[in-house]
Each structure stands twice: as C-alpha cells, then as structure tokens.
Amino acid sequence: MIVKLRKNVKVEQIEKLIGFIESLGFEVDCSFGENTTLLGLIGDTSGLDSSIIKSFEAVDEIIRIQEPYKRANRKFHPEDTVVILENGTKIGGGNFCLIAGPCSVESEEQIIEVAKRVKDSGANILRGGAFKPRTSPYSFQGKGEVALKLLLKAKEITGLPIISEIMEIGQLPLFEDVDILQVGARNMQNFDLLKALGKQSKPVLLKRGLSATYEELLMAAEYIMSEGNDNVILCERGIRTFETGVRNTLDITAIPVLHEKTHLPVIVDPSHSSGVSRLVKPLSLASVGASCDGLIIEVHNDPENALCDGNQSLRPDEFDDMARSIFRLKEAMMVV
Template structure:
C-alpha cells in the first residue's frame, strides 16, 4: 500500500502520520521526490482502513500494491536509487564499470590487472577470492589469502573492490570490502540475504540461472526488508535451451527491471555468453537498453586462467572497449563514474 501526500504537507503532520503507521505495527518507507512524496506501508496492510487514511488532511491518495515486493517497487520509490560507494555512484544517470579477474590467482596477476583496469577507466576492481564452482574438483579460489591480496590491490590503486560472499558467517571477514556480491547460485540463499539486510554495505545481487524477474526482485526485497537500501541488481544471463552460448543474456530484463524497480541495474556480459568476443556487442546492447553499469572480466593471460579464461578480455581489449563504452554512455546521456 502506498500513501501519496499533498505537496504542501507540513513536516509535523507527516511525522504524526508516520507515528500512527508505526503504531499499527507496519514499516513506513518515506520517499520524497521532486514532484511527489510517498509513504509506502510494508507489512500486513489488509486491515488498514483506506477511508481513514484518505480522511487525513495531508493525504492525496491511497493505493494498494499487488506486487509482493514493496521496498524494491518503483511505486514505493518513484525516483531512481543511487548507490554511492565512497563517492563512486551507480544509478540515476551515473554509469560505472566493474572490472577484474574472475578469480584471484596470485599477487602478480591481480596487481597487473588492477593497474591496467584503473588506467582504462574502471570505477571498481572485482576479483573472486571464494569461487562457487559446479565441480568440486575445479579451482575454488585462494579464499582468505585471495581476499588479502584484493584488499592490498584496493590500497594500491584506491579502487573500491567487489567480491563474492558465500555465507553469512563471512560478513565480519568482509568488513573492508566495499561491495558484497551475491552470486547467481546464492540469489535465494535467504539466510544470507537476511544477514546482509542488517548491514549497510552495498550489495551486488546477481540473478539466478533460472529465476524469474519477480523472484529476482523478491531476493532484493529480503535485503531491503532488513533495512539495507543499497542494492544493485545484476543481470548475468539465464539458462535456456541454447547451447552455442554459456547463458542467454536477457536484455529485456533491463527495461523491465527499470520500470518495476528503482534500483540500479548492471549487466555482466562476460558470464552471459561465456565468449570474449561477445562482450563488446553485449556491452553496447546493455547501454542502449538503459543499464547503469557493466561488470567485465579481465585477465592478463586468459589462456592460462584458472577460471573462465574463455570469457575474459585482455587488458588491451578491455582498454579498447572502454573507449566505446564511454562514447556510448555519453550518447545515452549518462555520466561515467570514475574513482578519484
């Protein structure tokens, strides 16, 4: 349920209404935009008397929301959310590129890639320390040692870092990580999502391999319902019957998510196709569709990569791509975010 306030509503009367909503045992999501001020009611609103609300002198309209996701719903929050990570912004016209290796393999490897992606204009450094793999015999990442290397690369370059968290028991270990990534396999790890909701860390939430848009937004809702509004949605391709690509990039998810939700949307073209040469055309498509950023895998020696080398760009090809990305983002009226 949303309560639309009149433009001239006084703060004291708004506070009184918020207090009343709290007394009903409901959460109130207050959203003040340039044109409209909305209070979203979260909880069991079936017994709320809409006529009583409409009788309030500062209330313009009351509407019930049919979608099960509330905090993530654009009707609760008409303005685009901007997630600010140490001054680097994603959303509402700010376009960011997250780049780095699929998995951290050594200090030399990570240092080389971190320096190159920063020089090319990446706003964030990504790197997998803990790797959930389909096969138990595949490289699982350097784990805590990899996390230490990533933090060292952050200190060296100044780039905010993005890495995947596997369990709620790791939250304390990830204290100095700027953006916590929830991978596709963990999108419905509700125990993890609830704990992440208790933090204020920005969360990069990846869509599950076979998840619907509604299921995706409901996972975001778990985080936001816990009190953490800093969620970035990441479309990374879904499983279909097609076998010539690793996954099928659901480019339609971008405008659909932007219509249904106020959260920023990032595209991962590397995991979508699993083929390096397809990263560039899929990146162009993502920008044209209205995405707020890209997440791209870069490796200094893809042929020798321990994880996903076939989809990784070399630093040289990433640099060339960034020239295109900057031009196309500007054409779409977006501002490239860059650290420093």
C-alpha cells in the same frame, strides 16, 4: 499500500499520520522525493479501510500495490536509487559504473597488473573472486582470505573500490574492508545470507539466478532491503534456456523491464552471459544501448592460463578497446 502526501505538508501532520498508522500495527517506510513524499505501509493491508487514512489532511492519494515486493518497487520510490561508495563513486541515477578484473584472484602480480590496466582504461571498480562456487567440487575454489588481502593491496595501490563474492554468513568478518558484497546467481535465494547482508549498510550486488523470474529477483532484493539495507544493485548475468551454443542467454529485456519495476540500479555481466570472450564487447554495447547502469567484466592478463573462466575473460588491451567503444556510445546517447 502507498500513501502519497500533499505538497507543503507540515512535519507535525506527517508525524501524526505515521503515529496513527503504526498504532494499527503497520511498519511505515518513508520516501522523500524532490516533489513528492510517499509513505509505504509494510504489512497485510488487505483488510485496512483506506478511507480512514484518506481522512487525514496530509493525505493526497492512496495507492494499493499488488506486487509482493514493496521497498524495491518503483511505485513506492519513483526516483532512482543512487548507491554511493566510500570514495564517492556513484552507481545508478544516470551514473554509469565500469567494474572489471579477473574472475579469480590468483597472485599478487596478477591482480595488481590487471587493476592498474583496467583503471587506465576507465574502470572505476575492481572485481576479483576470492571464494568461488563451482559446479564441480574438483575445480579451483579460489584462494579465500589470501585473495581478499591481495585485493585490498590492489585497492591501496590503485585507489579502486573492490567487489568480491561472499558465499556464506560466516565469511562476513573477512569482507569488512570490501566495498561491495556480491551475491552470486547460485545464492540469489539463500535467504539467510540475504537477511544477514540486510542487517549492515554495505552495498550488495545481487545477481539474478539461472532460472529466476524478474519478480523472484526483486523478492530476493526485498529480503535484503526488509532488514534495512537499501544499497542494493541488481545484476543481469544471463539465464538458462534451451540454447546450447553459449553458456547462458543474456536477457537484454531485463534492463528496461527492471527499470520500470524498480528504482534499484541494474548492471549487466556480459562475461558470464555468453562464456565467450569475443561476445563480451557486442553484448556490452547492446546492454549500454538498453540503458544499463553499469557493466561487470572479467579481465585477465593471461587468459589461456587462468585458473577460472579464462575463455570468457578479456585481455587488458581488449578491455581497453571495448571501454573506448562504450564511452563513445554513452556520449552519442547523451546527444540524441
């Protein structure tokens, strides 16, 4: 249930209303917009007589939410959430982010060279895998803590914030200096991990599971937000369908639909969507055209010899060409 307050309501009136609602056993989540103040009631409100709440002078309207996700729901938070990193980089709310880097951190020379090149091309966040969940137990699993230290060195040299995937709760201390924690598709419903990430304030990029519905993705985000962390970024990375010609099928529809359903930023991973480097540029442009809030792209300086996902990684010069096209498209969309 959402309680919409009247304009120019006094603080004392709001506090009195919140106190009453809490006395009924509900948790209250407040959203203060430029023109509207909303109170979200967290709990089972099916048996609550809304007329009791409506009797308060501060109340303008009662809105019942049917969807099981509350905090992630745009009905409760009409304005876009903007996730702000420590260096001031903004994601969401009209702020476009370009995340780029190798699938896996392999060496100091590799990550620093790629970091410098993608920054020169306009990327404002560096990605790099340290721990890699792989389908085969015999595939390269990442360099772990060593890779995180190399990422931090690249951050020190370039000034780019960094994002890397966390796989389990026990790894949290290792990610203390990582700017954004990525939850991979396979861990989207690792609820213990999601709740642990919700207990800290560091931004979380949550990837959609291989067969997850929009509601399941938003419920996974709700797990994080229900513990107090509202800095969640959703990522569409392609879903599993009957098509075998590409690695996954990019669901472009997810971008506008999720923007309707939630206030959280929505970015796209065109690299994992197709698994083919030559398709990354057209899928990226399509995603930008659908008004995504950012892209996360795999870039490697030597894809043929990459230890992980070289076939879907762009070379730095290819990324530069793609980035130029993206920025031109963004400019054209602003004119229209």
